[in-house]
Amino acid sequence: MIDIFSFLPILIFMPFFATIFVLMSKKEQPSNIYNVCMLAITSNLVIVLRFFHLIDTSTNSLQLITKIEWLKHLNISFVFGTDVFSLFLILAVHIVFLIILSVVKTDTDHPKTLATFSMIFLSMITGLLISCDLFSFYLFFEAILIPLFLLIGISGGLKKQGKVSTFLLYNMFFSLLLFVAIILLFNYNKEAYIMSNVHNIGLSSSMSYFIWGAIFLSLLSRLPIWPFHRMLSSITAELKNPLVFLIANLTPLTAIYGFARLFPEAPEEINLQIVLDILIIITMISMLFISLIAFAHKDFQYKIFSYVSIVYLFYLVSIFCGDDRTNINISLSFFGFILATAGVKILWKQYIDNNHSLSNYNRNIFKFFLFCLLGAPLSSMFLNNLSILSSLYQHNITEACIVFLTFVIVGASLIDELIKVKISSEDKKKSKLLIFVCFILLMSFVRPLWFVEL
């Protein structure tokens, strides 16, 4: 008998289950559609909190391992597992979805489409974040692209749809490389498809370059890496709907998770030092490039996109450092970062809708979120980014300096918006949910695992 409260894949099924109700509901009542989705997400949140109590938060090892047999004759199973790192990421993604859905629930533009595909996306990204084997990782990694592609195309409000297909083809091409690498690995060693075994199979030098090169390239394709960052930026900077914007900005998380799980602790031992050096150089160039463009840009959404990109690349560089605490720091930092980004995006849309003004109440909340993004001690980002930067400094001073410089440049580009936002009495919306988000962010700074200790 399945113990439903320790069965990890339930997190994948729940949003899928919600899509049935979404499809049954009438499109004339968008709030009903979104309420179903929010109920499913809330249920998942309760289960995630339950999982936090079930696992040992002091270790980095994967727990609650669940094995689902897939191809018996090839002895391939889907393996799911979790730790604090992935649970925090799942928690953050779910809370963000909950907040954004509560905001967009009055939208009447394709509500069923939006709700269905966003639930499928949530399901896929949750699956990816608990996957422990390369096959399930690949499936979810690839499957995420479909709802993303359709959401951007249908509800993104892009002027030129050609960008979406180019983005999809680009991502699919590189995902194929991952597929080839997985097949080769599996062919080499039948146990190699489990993520934790990937580093210990003793590949030859040329094989190692090929397989790791393919894996890294496929993961990099999801990140705004120069010169391909334009694939992502040309789309995200134009997305009007906050839900679609956030979903597009969650895509790089899949790559970060992939790197965190797959990147070898000692790359020099498996002849990967040169690959690592190239990766770091490309990441540094990308960070500088994106931050400088953000500094010159006038569009706030582009600046937010740039900021998000810089943060993801920062996480990537920190993974390359190979510090023991990196994963937990990334997940805690990501928790604060994605919530603050969602808050900023929601209020920015309200600001645009209200003829470039906000009520004093909303303006103060907007400032709070921007301060969080600028690195103020108001969310978990502060201490965790400090810790990550410290590891980076210990690893390589030049890298730490460049990362710091890009943060200053992209942060400075956001500062103008702190002042520009005008007060208006026309804006009557007072979102209590956003105040609650501020509270969560503050608590994440004061004591990151407070809900586990309750």
Place this chain on the structure above:
Amino acid sequence: MFELATSVFGGAILALYFNNKRFVSNLLLFAFVAYSSYFSYLYFNNEDVIKSVEWFANLQISVFLKAKSFLVILPSIIVAIAVNVFNRQQKQQDYSIKNAIVIANAVLLFFIFGSTNIIQMLITIILIDILTVFALSNDVENKNKFIYYTFVANALLFFVVAALLSIGDNLNISSLSVLDIPLFLKGLFCIAIAIKTGFWGVNGYILKFKNTNEALSFLYTSSPITGFLVAYKLPFLLGGTFNLLALISAFIYLLFFIKEADLKSKFISFSLASLCFSLYLNNPFIYLWSLPLIIVMSLIIILASFETNVLLMGGFIKKNKSLYIISLFAILLYINNMLGLEQNLYTISFEFLSLLGISILFRSVFFSAFRGFDEVFDNIKSPNFINYIPLIALLPFLYVGFSLFSLAFFGLFIITQFISFDKAVNQKKINDVKVFYIVENIAGAPLKAIGRVLWLVVDFLLIQKTIIYSSYSINQKVFEQYKKIENKQFLWIALGLFIIAIVIGVSNYD
């Protein structure tokens, strides 16, 4: 003490959201005065305050204050009370909120000065800056500059702390002081402190404050004092160049103080000069000794019905003798304390120039003939007595007995009151130095230009126009197909697929 401090701070933050802001603000001021009085009691009884609370990951929130070090924080406490009183008396716009923030900032300063670890200092500094953003009036340009410069300074401090964390095992000040810290980090730290304290060259926004009370609270409970306290607590991170810059800044500000006709700019310059000179000597008390004179200048502005041009004042001795007498007492204490320092060329020059500035000011304000409109002079009213209380409360802390030498010096000062120095005061605003343009042109403009070129040439022309625009029409057809999901037949397909997935999943589960 610790609990009281956190309660007052918590109260100040809550006050921002209460409907009856005025009542809460009054209550808060009362609590803060009680808190300060208790601290004064500890000071006079020579009792230390030591309190430490475990946070998480071995981090401590600590307040470790020796009784004698109370005087370092005293200027902020007095100014917090004075600004609360002034704002209330003058019925300034949103004064309840501003008063609550000033008190919150003053309480937070204890957490900087009493800190035993560098991370607590950094967090408190940034929190003070955030609260200051909410306290500043909507002077967009000035506020923008403040946020911009503070962001850069705080980012530098953040980087230095991260680097120190990687060099040492922990962030305790005592452990860090024995480490061999790279010069490069010291340089970054000095730049951050110079920006926060408001050294000459990055001072523009401080000198341009439009509201007197706002300027006063900013100088003593916000960025400049936090920079000063951090530098005072972490001298091992400062270099010789920093001291030189502090000295140069101190004398430039003194020249501003003498030459400037605007009284508000005068007191800002004098305050910054004292602050920089305190940093140069690593003696926190110079900043304290100059405070009574700063408050006197604020009171003169109130007396002059908020006229700030000293060349339009004069003859105030006829209107308010008590202010003049208290001012003389404050000057006597200032002279006495300054002469207690080890005398060298710099200290003597500082004493001489500061007294010259004060003499010019007093002559213009109290003794010259009134140069404004007669009707204005006739309607001038003395400040309410309650405005004098913070000044009177401050003076006993400065009394250390009078020496004959200081009395002689004071006599000399009295004599200079009868000499006119009006020509030394400049009608034009000499502080309008385009320092910001220098900084922005060196750092900001080239970065923006590079960013623009990269975006236009690489991003737009090279990538977007060639790669991304290559495919277009296929998508429209695909999206149109999927929009059919709004119809019900999709439901059955999805339901069927879902049931199949569930059956396969459950039957294969181990």
